[in-house]
Amino acid sequence: MKKLALHWQILIGMALGVIFALIFTNFSWGADFIGDWIKPFGTIFIKSLKLIAIPLILAALIKGITDLKDISSLSKMGTRTIITYVITTVMAVSIGLVVVNVVQPGKSITEETRNELVAAYGGDAAMKAAASKKQQESGPLQALIDLVPENIIEASSNNRNMLQVIFFAIFFGIALILIPEEKGKTVKDFFDGVNEVILKMVDLIMLAAPYGVFALLAALVVEAPSADLFVALGMYALCVVGGLAIMIGIYLVLVKVFTKKSPGFFLKGIAPAQLLAFSTSSSAATLPVTMERVTEHLGVEEEVASFVLPVGATINMDGTSLYQAVAALFIAQAFGIELSFSVQLGIIATATLASIGSAAVPGAGMVMLVGVLGYAGIPEAGLALIFAVDRPLDMCRTVVNVTGDGAVSMMVAKSQGKLGDPHVKEWDDNYVG
Ligand code: ASP
Numbered sequence: 001m002k003k004l005a006l007h008w009q010i011l012i013g014m015a016l017g018v019i020f021a022l023i024f025t026n027f028s029w030g031a032d033f034i035g036d037w038i039k040p041f042g043t044i045f046i047k048s049l050k051l052i053a054i055p056l057i058l059a060a061l062i063k064g065i066t067d068l069k070d071i072s073s074l075s076k077m078g079t080r081t082i083i084t085y086v087i088t089t090v091m092a093v094s095i096g097l098v099v100v101n102v103v104q105p106g107k108s109i110t111e112e113t114r115n116e117l118v119a120a121y122g123g124d125a126a127m128k129a130a131a132s133k134k135q136q137e138s139g140p141l142q143a144l145i146d147l148v149p150e151n152i153i154e155a156s157s158n159n160r161n162m163l164q165v166i167f168f169a170i171f172f173g174i175a176l177i178l179i180p181e182e183k184g185k186t187v188k189d190f191f192d193g194v195n196e197v198i199l200k201m202v203d204l205i206m207l208a209a210p211y212g213v214f215a216l217l218a219a220l221v222v223e224a225p226s227a228d229l230f231v232a233l234g235m236y237a238l239c240v241v242g243g244l245a246i247m248i249g250i251y252l253v254l255v256k257v258f259t260k261k262s263p264g265f266f267l268k269g270i271a272p273a274q275l276l277a278f279s280t281s282s283s284a285a286t287l288p289v290t291m292e293r294v295t296e297h298l299g300v301e302e303e304v305a306s307f308v309l310p311v312g313a314t315i316n317m318d319g320t321s322l323y324q325a326v327a328a329l330f331i332a333q334a335f336g337i338e339l340s341f342s343v344q345l346g347i348i349a350t351a352t353l354a355s356i357g358s359a360a361v362p363g364a365g366m367v368m369l370v371g372v373l374g375y376a377g378i379p380e381a382g383l384a385l386i387f388a389v390d391r392p393l394d395m396c397r398t399v400v401n402v403t404g405d406g407a408v409s410m411m412v413a414k415s416q417g418k419l420g421d422p423h424v425k426e427w428d429d430n431y432v433g
Contacts, residue, residue, distance in 0.1 A: 006206065007271035013210030014279060017217030024222070031222040039219035042279075045212025048205050049276075049285040052198050054156050056288050057310040058169050059194040064306030065173025066188045074174070074307075077416055081308050084408045085316040086352065088254075092247050092318035092400075093351045096325030097344055099243045105235035106333020109385070114334055118384045125383035128363075129370050143357065159284055160359050162314045169310075195306070202288040209272070213279040220391070233389045236330045240393050243322045244400045251407040259414040261298075269297035269422065270406045277402040281394045283313045284360035286402050293406070300409050301418035308412050312405030313360050319400030320365035321355035323393060328372045331382030343376050350375045365397060366390055 004012075020038075024030030068074050100106075149155035149164035156165055176184045252263040273290040280286060291309050294300045300308075325347055332339050339347075354368035366383065373380055386393075413419040 005268075006209070007268070007275055009210040010213055010272055010275040010279075013212075013214040014217045014275065017214035018221055020214070021218040021221035024218075034218050034222050038215045040215075042212055042215030042217075042219055045205070045208055045215065046280050046282070046285050048208075049280070049288060050159055050282075052201050052205075052288050053159055053284050054162070054165055055194065056198045056202075056291065057162060057165050058156070059191050059198055060291065060302075060306035061166060061169035061310055062173045062176065062191045063188070063195045064303045065170060066176050066184070066191070067303035069177065071174060071177065073416075074177075077304065077307060077412060080412050080415060081311060081408065084411060085312060085404075088250075088318050088404055088408065089316065089321050089352045089355060090348060091250065092243075092322040092404075093325045093348045093355075095246050095250075096240075096243045096322035096351075097329065097347065099239050099246070100326045100329040100333075101344075103235060103239050103242075104333055105239050106330040106335075108235055109334040114385065117388070118381055121384035121387035122381065124387050125381065128367050128383055129380045160361065162284060162310070162360065166310055166314065195302075198288070199292055202292045206272070206289060206292075209276065213275065216279045224391075233386065236326070236386065237389050237393060239330070240323050240326050241396055243326060244319055244396050247318055247322060247400050248403055251403055255407050255410055258411045259419055261410065266298065266407070266410070269293055270403060273402050273406065274399045277398040278395045281362035281391070281398050282360060283317070283398055283401045283405070286398070287313045287360075290402055290406060294409050297422045298406065298410055299420045299422045300413040301420060304413040304416060304418045305409050308409040309405055312408060313402075315356045316405055316408065317355040317358055317360075317365065317397075317401045318404040319397030320358050320368075321351045322400070323365055323397045324351040324354055324369045324372050327366075327369055327386050328376055328378055331373065331385055332376065332378045334385055335379060335382060337378060339376060339378075347372060347376055360401075362394055362398075363390065365394065 021030075021034055024034055027033075065074055068077070147163055147167050149161065149168060152165075152168050155161040155168065176187060252266060255261055255266045256263060270290075270293055273286055273293045276289050277283065277286045283290075287309060290313070291305055294309060295302050295305045328347055328351070329339065329344075350372045354371050355365070357371075358364040358368045366386075370380055370383065373382065410419060
């Protein structure tokens, strides 16, 4: 019998997780049962994905760079990648601004609801604001300083330091290209092998994906806030989700125009990574799967994917930047603050930078949103307004972040003549479809 395609298996897992939780919340012990006996399996699933993110970045980037063989191809690909990432991010923020200006969701928030939300979520919002303050207090070149690790073991010990690991891997890869080939061969072969092993680990973890997402979604349902809040914030949430949907449409057009691949082909290839992004709210945790899908199912050659994707997972967050623009204007509208056209133009720049600076982990976009609010003179207390629906929106924006990385990797691969046919590994029989 033909095995069900992976994205269907994951979707069924997600749906069953939601149904299971909805049934169990009817019992007084249901939420505790899910928290104690179901949620841990979701946590284990995410942890095992995160576990391989740093070794994957190291091995894949070093392999990718040495496969390029010379520095000029690396700088050509690097420049194209960064420029494309910035362009898509600016497009995303602009879409967010247009949607929120047209719909004006903040205007429908009554003063009563606003006060209620501030009272209920003010404490949580203050914590996010404090986390962000720490980042803002540093000098203008702090981001550059932070890019360079002083100890690679220490940098690799925290998934939040991915940019530092990327810096080390690129530096190491460049040095490896510069030494005589016969001297570097053993090292290169070693990293090639490690890369293969890690991709196999991804395959094995993905066998558990339908069960992992079942547990994750069941836990999310029992922890979700009351439905009333969703109604109050419904227009805002719809603006974010609508903007994100437009962005997905733009990727499909870009992929079609630049690579001639059909939307169906792209979506089918990337779908498991999207579903995982949705379930985990983390581009970093999803990275190993994005890598596997893009190389084996979308035809991007490994040397391109292993550079473009790790960099994208950390700096290219189109969904996050779009959300930050919508959220900032929503809060301004709710507080009755008019933002001039020039301030809104400034939001394009700050949201682009804030999304680049957001870590690829759940909730990071909201921490960096504080910077955008500060720039535009919008009260930080406004974070409390959007807190309740942030998790579901985080799930959706992470899908767009990951989809954007996949689309750009195909475009860069095409421009480098490195977009081939999909090639699911022969020994890999886990995937059908
Ligand atoms: N969760 C997002 C990601 O990992 C970041 C964010 O917007 O909070 O891509």
